[in-house]
Structure formats: structure tokens, C-alpha cells
Amino acid sequence: MAKDDLIGGSIWEEYSQKVQDLMNSPQNMGEITDEEAKAQGGKLIVADFGAESCGDAVRLYWVVDEETDIIKNAKFKSFGCGTAIASSDTMAELCLGKTVDQAVKITNIDVEFAMRDNPDIPAVPPQKMHCSVMAYDVIKAAAASYKGVDAESFEDEIIVCECARVSLGTIKEVIKINDLKSIEEITNYTKAGAFCKSCQNPGGHEEKEYYLVDILKDTRAEMEQEKMSALADAKIAGTESEMAFDDYTMVQKLKSVEAAIDKDIRPMLVMDGGNLEILDIKDTDDGMTDIYIRYLGACSGCASSSTGTLFAIESVLRETCSPKIRVLPI
Amino acid sequence: MRVYLDNNATTIVDPNVFAEMEPYFVQSYGNPNSLHQFGSESHPALRKAMDQLYKGLNASDNDDIVVTSCATESNNWVLKSIYYDHILNGEKDHIITSEVEHPAIISTCKFLEKLGVNVTYLPVNEKGIIETSTLKDAITDKTALVSIMWANNETGMLFPMKEISQICRENGILFHSDAVQAVGKIPVDVQELDIDFLSFSAHKFHGPKGVGGLYIKNSQALSPFFHGGEHMGGRRSGTLNVPGIVGMGKAMELAVENLDFEKNNVRRLRDKLEDAILKIDDVFVVGTREERTPNTILVSVKGIEGEAMLWDLNKSGIAASTGSACASEDLESNPVMEAIGAEADLAHTALRLSLSRFTTEEEVDYAVLALRKAVIRLRSISSTFAHTPDWHESKL
Ligand SMILES: Cc1ncc(COP(=O)(O)O)c(C=O)c1O
Numbered sequence: 001m002a003k004d005d006l007i008g009g010s011i012w013e014e015y016s017q018k019v020q021d022l023m024n025s026p027q028n029m030g031e032i033t034d035e036e037a038k039a040q041g042g043k044l045i046v047a048d049f050g051a052e053s054c055g056d057a058v059r060l061y062w063v064v065d066e067e068t069d070i071i072k073n074a075k076f077k078s079f080g081c082g083t084a085i086a087s088s089d090t091m092a093e094l095c096l097g098k099t100v101d102q103a104v105k106i107t108n109i110d111v112e113f114a115m116r117d118n119p120d121i122p123a124v125p126p127q128k129m130h131c132s133v134m135a136y137d138v139i140k141a142a143a144a145s146y147k148g149v150d151a152e153s154f155e156d157e158i159i160v161c162e163c164a165r166v167s168l169g170t171i172k173e174v175i176k177i178n179d180l181k182s183i184e185e186i187t188n189y190t191k192a193g194a195f196c197k198s199c200q201n202p203g204g205h206e207e208k209e210y211y212l213v214d215i216l217k218d219t220r221a222e223m224e225q226e227k228m229s230a231l232a233d234a235k236i237a238g239t240e241s242e243m244a245f246d247d248y249t250m251v252q253k254l255k256s257v258e259a260a261i262d263k264d265i266r267p268m269l270v271m272d273g274g275n276l277e278i279l280d281i282k283d284t285d286d287g288m289t290d291i292y293i294r295y296l297g298a299c300s301g302c303a304s305s306s307t308g309t310l311f312a313i314e315s316v317l318r319e320t321c322s323p324k325i326r327v328l329p330i
Numbered sequence: 331m332r333v334y335l336d337n338n339a340t341t342i343v344d345p346n347v348f349a350e351m352e353p354y355f356v357q358s359y360g361n362p363n364s365l366h367q368f369g370s371e372s373h374p375a376l377r378k379a380m381d382q383l384y385k386g387l388n389a390s391d392n393d394d395i396v397v398t399s400c401a402t403e404s405n406n407w408v409l410k411s412i413y414y415d416h417i418l419n420g421e422k423d424h425i426i427t428s429e430v431e432h433p434a435i436i437s438t439c440k441f442l443e444k445l446g447v448n449v450t451y452l453p454v455n456e457k458g459i460i461e462t463s464t465l466k467d468a469i470t471d472k473t474a475l476v477s478i479m480w481a482n483n484e485t486g487m488l489f490p491m492k493e494i495s496q497i498c499r500e501n502g503i504l505f506h507s508d509a510v511q512a513v514g515k516i517p518v519d520v521q522e523l524d525i526d527f528l529s530f531s532a533h534k535f536h537g538p539k540g541v542g543g544l545y546i547k548n549s550q551a552l553s554p555f556f557h558g559g560e561h562m563g564g565r566r567s568g569t570l571n572v573p574g575i576v577g578m579g580k581a582m583e584l585a586v587e588n589l590d591f592e593k594n595n596v597r598r599l600r601d602k603l604e605d606a607i608l609k610i611d612d613v614f615v616v617g618t619r620e621e622r623t624p625n626t627i628l629v630s631v632k633g634i635e636g637e638a639m640l641w642d643l644n645k646s647g648i649a650a651s652t653g654s655a656c657a658s659e660d661l662e663s664n665p666v667m668e669a670i671g672a673e674a675d676l677a678h679t680a681l682r683l684s685l686s687r688f689t690t691e692e693e694v695d696y697a698v699l700a701l702r703k704a705v706i707r708l709r710s711i712s713s714t715f716a717h718t719p720d721w722h723e724s725k726l
Contacts, residue, residue, distance in 0.1 A: 012641075023641060029711050052714040055635065055678040059713040077713035081637035085711060 014125035015082065016117040022086035028093055029085075030075040032061040041065060042072050047142035050134050056080040058088045060138045062095065064146055069099040076138075083124050083131035090114050091135035104143045104154050107165055108132040129163035129195035130206070136162075160210045163195035168210060175219045183212045245289075245322035253321075254281050257291055260320040265313050274299030276313075279330060288324045291317070295329060305329065332647040333693040333700075337534075338483050338511060338626060338684035339651055343577070344536040350375075350580040351538065354573040362570050363561065372572045379579025386582035387528070387545055388519040394546040396565045397575050401510045402434040404529035404544035405477075407555035407566075408506045409438045412475045414553045417447055422474035424448045428460050428489075430669050431479055435508055448472075457617045458487045458670040465497055475504045480512035480528075484666040484682055485616045486626025488516070495524045510534050510542075514585035515592055515623040520545055527552070532574070536686070537581030541574030588687050597624035599694045600685050604629075606698040610705055612715070616670060625685040630667065632679060633715025634708045639681050642704035648697050651682045 015023075037044035042063035050057035057080065063073035074092040078085050090111050095103045111132045115123035124132070137151075144151040157167040174180065174189045183200055187193045193212050198204035200212050231252070245253065258278065269275055275296040282290045293313075299305050306329060314327045334342070354375065360368025362376060383395045398404045409425065416422045425442065427435055429451040439449045450468040452460045460478065469476075476498050481488050491507065498505035506527035512518050514535025520528060531542035546552060546565075558567025597619075604627050607613055612632035631639065636652030643650050667677045683697070709715045 023638075024645070026711065048713070052633070052678065057714050077711060079633060079712045079714040080635050082641050084635070085638065 011125045011128065012082075014122075016115055016121070016123040018115045018117055019083060019086040019123050022089045022115070023082040026076075026085055026089040028075050028089050029077065030061075031077065032063060032073060032075050037063045037073075040073055043146070045142050045146050047138055047145050049138035049141050050080075052079050056084050056131060056134050058084065058134050058138045060088075060092065060095075060142050062142050062146070064100060069101065071095045071098055071100065071103060080134070081128070081131060083128040084134065086115060087111050087132040087135045088138075091139065095139065100143050100146050103139055106136065106139055108134075108136040108162070109165060111135045126163075126195045127197070130198065133162045158210065160208070160212070160215065161190075161192035161195070161199045164191040164193075166190045166192035168215065171212070171215055172219050172222075175216060176223060179223075180216070181220070183216060186212055186216065246324075250281060250283075253289060254278070256321050257281065257317060257325070260317055261313075264316045264320065268312075269299055269309075272299070272302075273297055274302065284326075288326050289322065290326050290328055292328050292330055331693070331696050332649075333689075333697050334649045335683045335685060335689070335693075335697060336649045336651045337686040337689075338486070338682065340533045340539065341536045341686050342688055343533075343538055344581060344584055346584060347537055347577045347580045351573040351577040354576055358572075362572060363559070375576045376570065376572065379575045382579035382583040383543060386518075386586045387513070387530075388521050389545055390521060392548050393520065394549045394563070394565060396544050396546060396562050397571070397578070398542050398544055398566055399540055399568075399571070400542040401432075401508065401529045401531035401534075402542075403555065404531075404542055405432075405434040405508055406438050407544060408527045408529070408552070409435070409442060409475070409477065411553040411555060412504065413442055413445065413447060415551065416474040417442075422472045424450070424470055424473040425475045425477065426450045426452065426465065426468050426473060427477045428452045428454060428479065430454050430458060430482055430484070430666050431477070432483055432508060432510070435477060435479070452478075454666075454669050456670055457621065458482055458485045458666055459489050459621075460494075462490055462493045462497060465494060469497070469501050469503065473501070473503050475506060477506040477508065480507045480509040480518065481515065481623045482666065483511045484680070485628045485670075486511070486622035486684070487617045488512070488621055488623065491523055491525075499524055511623060511626075513582075514588075515625060517589055520547070526550065532578035532581050535581050535585040536688075538574050538577040541571055541578050543578070591687055592624050596685055596687055596689065599689055599691060600625055600627060602691075603627065603683060603685070603694050603697060607701065610702070616666075627683045628666070629681050629683070630679045631681060631705060633712040634705065635678050636680055638708050639679075639704055642708060643700060646700035646703065648700050651684070652680050 032044060034044050040063045042065045045062040045064055047060045048057070057078065059077045061075040062071050064070070065072055074095040076088040076092045078088040080088070087108070091106065094106050094110065094114060108129070112123050112129065117123070140151045140154050143154065157169055160166055160168050160171055171186060171190060171192055175186065178185070178189060180186055180189065183193060193200045196204070196206070198206040199208050199210070202208075202211055245256065248256065261276070261278070266275065276293045276299060277296060279292040279294055281292070284290055295302070295305050299309065302309065310327060310329060314325065317325045317327065354372060358368070358371045360366065360370070360372060362369050362372045380395065383389075387395065389395055398407065412425065425439060425447055427439055427449065439451070443449050452464050452468060454460055459482075465476065476494065478489055478494055480491055495505055504526045506529070507525055508529045509518055510529060510531045511534065513530040518528070526547045528545040529542065533539040554565055554567065556567045561567045561570060601619060604615060604619070607627065607629055608615065610631065614630045616628045640650060640652055667680045
């Protein structure tokens with residue numbers, strides 16, 4: 001743990017000078033009236049996003065030239081913390097002179113980047129990243145209002161982590177390709193969940209449609225499913241042995257051992273009036289798979305059952321299933 | 331001008347307390363348990379400090395006041411040792427607390443829940459305190475402990491201690507109170523109030539940080555939280571924090587001497603500040619003045635997010651606090667505001683101002699000006715506060 005975490009640093013120390021300056025005197029704060037918009041030769045667009053009860057709310061005013069779609073003026077008002085005010089201000093600044101289509105491409109990451117003093121040092125601490133997300137959402141709302149469409153239509157993929165703008169598709173793909181097993185790993189690979197953490201689990205700062213815990217669980221289940229069907233396909237194709245015994249589930253291991261016994265061992269025992277049953281199968285800490293068996297019929301009293309026969313059974317199973325098998329008669 | 335209005339977070343060490351502590355750093359620094367002059371020369375001061383603590387809380391000689399490192403430790407000790415002593419053995423399975431306790435209680439209870447303890451978090455009413463009827467309903471024959479704070483750190487609201495104590499007694503249930511925000515602000519008398527355990531912390535009443543205490547009625551059994559050498563009679567091991575104990579004793583003495591000052595003078599300044607705040611449009615203060623500790627105001631200022639308010643106040647040199655979303659690491663809105671069911675819109679607009687006996691009239695007057703300035707500026711930025719252009723002229 002970083003020493004600063006142990007002391008518990010103040011988030012204010014992590015604000016860039018730009019954020020502090022904009023917080024103290026925002027440049028594009030204000031309202032635009034219909035008359036003003038007309039005088040400036042454009043159409044007035046007013047869009048709201050967020051609510052006081054969520055802790056953040058912003059209103060964006062645009063004057064848009066209807067001939068060229070260019071945003072000639074932009075102002076904001078904001079209920080929110082310092083970061084929210086500074087981000088809204090920067091967002092309004094970034095809209096100026098752009099066409100509506102260009103403006104829709106501005107993301108919270110662009111806004112945050114524009115507020116950096118040093119391109120390598122974030123403008124705000126991680127937990128404040130979400131305060132810049134609104135800036136992006138309100139632009140979409142304004143563009144939707146200008147074009148008379150639904151704001152959702154600008155989003156072509158499902159965004160799970162809004163702070164880092166990571167999509168559902170990316171997260172699933174990264175889990176599958178890298179065989180990720182924990183949320184920390186997902187965060188390390190994609191940055192999703194690194195900032196306000198709302199998307200990690202339910203119960204965070206914001207309610208979400210998708211949470212990393214669920215995505216991880218579902219994707220792992222999908223992977224398991226895919227593995228099973230691959231195994232089934234391999235069986236049909238007769239290339240089963242390419243799948244390592246070690247990766248089998250317990251049931252798969254049992255089935256494979258049963259199959260080998262049925263094929264190569266049982267007929268041999270039955271010839272002598274004996275048989276065997278599998279009692280249990282266990283993976284051990286030393287990496288072996290122990291198979292507990294009980295001899296039946298003639299075998300149960302046979303002298304070689306704990307020597308020669310056992311040796312034969314074990315070598316057949318080691319040959320056909322896995323070299324790590326140990327057979328233990330009970 | 332710098333004005334400190336965050337005394338519920340911590341307080342200035344009274345210079346008289348500091349003076350009392352000073353000799354125990356570089357002169358009489360011996361370990362009081364050692365058999366030599368260096369060690370034994372701290373004994374008179376320790377004895378005096380213990381007398382001051384007992385007197386301050388009006389504890390009897392049969393009771394224990396064990397010095398700990400802070401109220402967080404005292405709270406953890408009670409809750410976890412009740413678990414070890416009464417729940418782990420299957421005798422009981424239940425603890426009752428409230429949903430507006432300090433994290434030192436809430437987080438500990440959450441931890442105990444993971445170990446299988448049933449915990450009831452009593453809801454609070456619109457004033458931010460529990461209704462005793464809910465306590466009665468929550469009690470079962472497996473309830474081991476009721477732990478309810480004396481005064482809330484956010485709102486200053488005082489809980490109905492007498493009634494809670496009585497209900498616990500009638501049901502034969504142990505009763506603990508986190509009295510951190512009460513000690514030094516209002517009389518806390520452990521004989522007048524029948525209570526088993528009570529936590530307090532020196533830095534909330536002008537003593538040093540890192541020292542607190544747990545009152546234990548009739549020296550009753552409670553497994554130690556810190557095992558080790560036989561310090562504090564074996565109840566809490568660790569070499570005695572001599573300057574800390576001396577400082578806490580003196581701070582307690584001064585705090586109790588100043589209770590009338592607290593009730594009259596601090597209260598008067600608090601009320602003055604509150605009157606000025608209430609002149610602002612669309613503000614809302616939790617609880618009536620009589621129901622609160624004399625130093626605290628929790629106000630919601632419509633249209634202004636808490637951290638933004640702190641930012642502007644800080645620029646003017648005013649130290650205040652908020653539990654609101656953006657100001658704290660965990661991004662949650664003020665839990666007390668949520669618990670008291672204030673309009674959801676207000677949950678992010680909470681501002682806490684807390685005075686002390688060191689707060690002056692000039693400071694309060696200055697704070698009023700700074701607060702107005704912040705309100706005017708931030709409401710002009712706010713998208714959720716619609717006002718007529720001249721509202722501040724007519725209202726401020
Ligand atoms: C009600 C309450 N309980 C407990 C504590 C914790 O006190 P300490 O920091 O001394 O452990 C505080 C202080 O913030 C408090 O206000």
C-alpha cells in the first residue's frame with residue numbers, strides 16, 4: 001500500500017492547477033436565452049443531465065448554426081463538486097467551433113485530458129473520474145435534442161465502465177483471451193472499474209445495468225460451456241486425447257477412467273470370475289489423481305490383486321488416461 | 331482569517347492540557363511499570379489523571395475506566411469481546427445498534443455479521459434519532475448487547491439515553507454507548523444513567539489525539555482486546571501512554587468545568603450562526619436546537635453540492651465538513667441525511683458546522699459572511715437552483 005494511502009491523502013491535493021482554476025472561475029458558466037441565440041444567428045439547444053439526488057447535475061446551452069451544424073456558443077450550469085464544475089466548463093469549451101457530429105465524439109476522457117497540467121499526470125484523482133462522465137452524457141443529450149433523435153442512438157456499444165469508457169464486448173473478450181479470474185485482473189487489463197468503482201459490484205456510487213462481478217461470472221460460465229462443447233466435439237471427432245486429463249472436471253475424469261476400465265480391464269477380470277468397482281476419485285495436493293477401487297467376486301481374495309493385477313490396472317490407466325493416476329484398492 | 335468550525339472531527343488541544351503533558355516527554359519519560367525513579371515519578375500524575383477521568387464521568391470506585399488508544403478501539407473492544415464472551419459460546423446471537431452510528435461501530439458490526447452474529451440496525455426518524463419502540467421490538471431473548479450513540483457526530487442529535495437504558499435493564503441486556511460526541515459538550519454521568527460500557531476520545535474535548543477510554547460498570551468481565559503485559563490491571567495491555575493519559579485527565583477536568591460555558595456561550599454563538607444561516611433561502615437544519623449538542627449544525631443548502639461548498643469556504647479560511655458524495659474517498663452521500671429520509675435532493679448538500687469553547691464571536695461573524703459569499707457564487711453556477719436575479723439582495 002502506498003504511504004499516501006496509509007495517511008489518507010486529501011483528494012484536493014490531486015487536482016491539477018487547471019481544475020482548481022476552473023473551479024474558482026469557470027469560463028463558460030452561464031445561460032443563453034432564445035433572443036441571445038437568435039442574435040448570434042443560431043438555434044438554442046438546452047439539455048440537462050443528472051439530478052441533484054445523484055450528486056451531480058449539469059445543464060448545457062448551445063447556439064447551433066443550422067446551416068453548418070457548427071456550435072457557435074456553449075455555456076453550462078452545474079450542480080456538483082469542483083471536478084463536476086471544472087469538467088462541465090472544459091466540456092463547453094471543447095464544444096465551441098465543432099459541428100454537432102464532432103461534438104458527440106468528445107468523451108469524458110478528452111475532458112479529463114484537457115484539464116491536465118502535465119500530459120502524464122491525471123487531472124483528478126481516480127474516484128473523481130465519474131464526475132467528468134456527465135460532461136459526455138449531456139453532450140449526447142444536446143445533440144439528440146438538436147437532431148430530434150434518441151440519445152441512445154449515439155452509443156453503438158454497451159459501456160460498462162463509463163469512467164474509463166470500456167465496453168461490454170471488450171471486457172468479455174479480455175476475460176476469455178487472458179483467462180481472467182478476478183475483478184482486479186479485469187481492472188489491470190482494461191482499466192474498467194479503476195476509477196469510481198461503481199461498476200465493480202452493486203451498491204456503489206451509482207446504480208448500473210452491468211457489473212463486473214456478473215460479467216465475470218457469466219463469461220466464466222460461457223467459457224466453461226464452450227470447453228464442454230469443445231470436449232464433446234472432440235469425442236465425436238475422436239481427437240479426445242488432445243484435451244488434457246488435468247483440465248477435466250471430476251466427472252469427466254471419472255467418465256474417462258470408467259471408459260478405460262470397461263474397455264481394457266473389466267473384460268480381463270470377468271474372465272477370471274472377478275470384477276471391480278470405483279469407489280471414489282480424488283485430486284491430491286501432490287498433483288496426482290487417486291482412484292479408489294474395490295475388487296469384487298473372485299478378485300477380492302486373489303493374491304495378485306494387490307500386486308500384479310493392481311500394477312496392470314494402474315499401467316493401463318496411466319497409459320490411456322494420465323500418467324498421474326494412482327490406483328488404491330480398499 | 332482562519333476559522334475552525336470542524337470541532338466534531340477533532341479539536342484544538344487546550345494549551346493548559348499541553349502544558350500538563352509536556353514534562354512527560356523529555357523529563358519524566360520512564361515506563362510507569364519499571365522499578366526505578368524514572369518510572370515511579372509519573373505515578374502521581376497518572377493517579378491524578380485517573381481521578382480526573384473518574385470525576386468527569388462521575389464513575390464510582392467499583393467501576394473501571396480503562397485508557398485505550400481511541401474511541402475506535404473502545405468500540406471495537408466492547409463489540410468483539412461481547413462476541414467472544416457471549417455469542418461465540420452460543421449463549422446469545424444478537425446485537426442491536428442504530429443505522430447512524432460512527433463507522434467504528436457500523437464496520438465492526440458488519441464484520442461480526444460475517445462471523446454469524448445477527449445485527450439489527452435500528453432506523454432513525456426524521457430527526458435522526460431512534461424511536462424507543464423500535465428498540466423494544468428488536469429485542470429477543472438472544473440479544474447480547476445494545477450499542478447506541480449518545481450524540482450523533484453529524485447532526486449533534488441526542489439520543490434518548492434514559493429510556494434506552496431502562497429498556498435494556500428491564501430486559502437484562504448489556505448496554506454500551508459511543509459517547510464520543512457527548513463527553514465535554516453535555517453532562518455525562520454514569521451513575522445517573524445506568525450503563526455498562528461507555529466509549530470516549532480525548533481529542534474531541536481538547537485533549538490529545540490517540541488516547542481514549544472505555545468505562546466499565548462494576549469492573550464487570552469483558553475479555554481484553556489487547557492481550558500482553560499486565561498493564562491497566564490486565565484489562566488493556568501496552569505500555570501506558572503517560573503524556574496522553576495526563577493530557578486526557580486534564581482535558582476531562584477542563585471540559586467538565588466548562589459545561590456551563592458550553593451550554594450558554596457556545597450555544598449562543600452556535601444559535602447566532604444558525605440564525606444567520608436560516609436567513610438564506612431554501613436551507614434546512616436537522617433537529618431543533620434543544621435536541622442537539624450545543625455546538626453542532628447540520629444544514630442542507632439547496633442547489634450546492636457539499637464539496638463545492640467546502641472548497642469555497644476553505645478559500646475563505648473556513649474549515650467545515652460534509653459527509654457528502656464528492657468530499658469523501660468513498661463517494662457516498664451523507665448517510666445520516668439518507669437515514670433521516672430528507673428529500674433525496676438534500677443528501678448531497680449537507681454541510682456540518684461544529685463550534686467549540688475556543689470559537690469566538692468575531693469568527694462566527696466572519697463565517698457568516700464567508701458562507702453568504704459561497705452561497706451566492708455557487709448558486710449562480712448551480713443548475714438545480716432556479717432563482718430570481720435579485721434573490722440574494724432581498725434575502726441575504
Ligand atoms: C461518534 C464517534 N464515535 C467514534 C469516533 C472515533 O473516534 P477516534 O477517532 O478517537 O477513534 C468518532 C470520531 O470521529 C465519533 O464522532
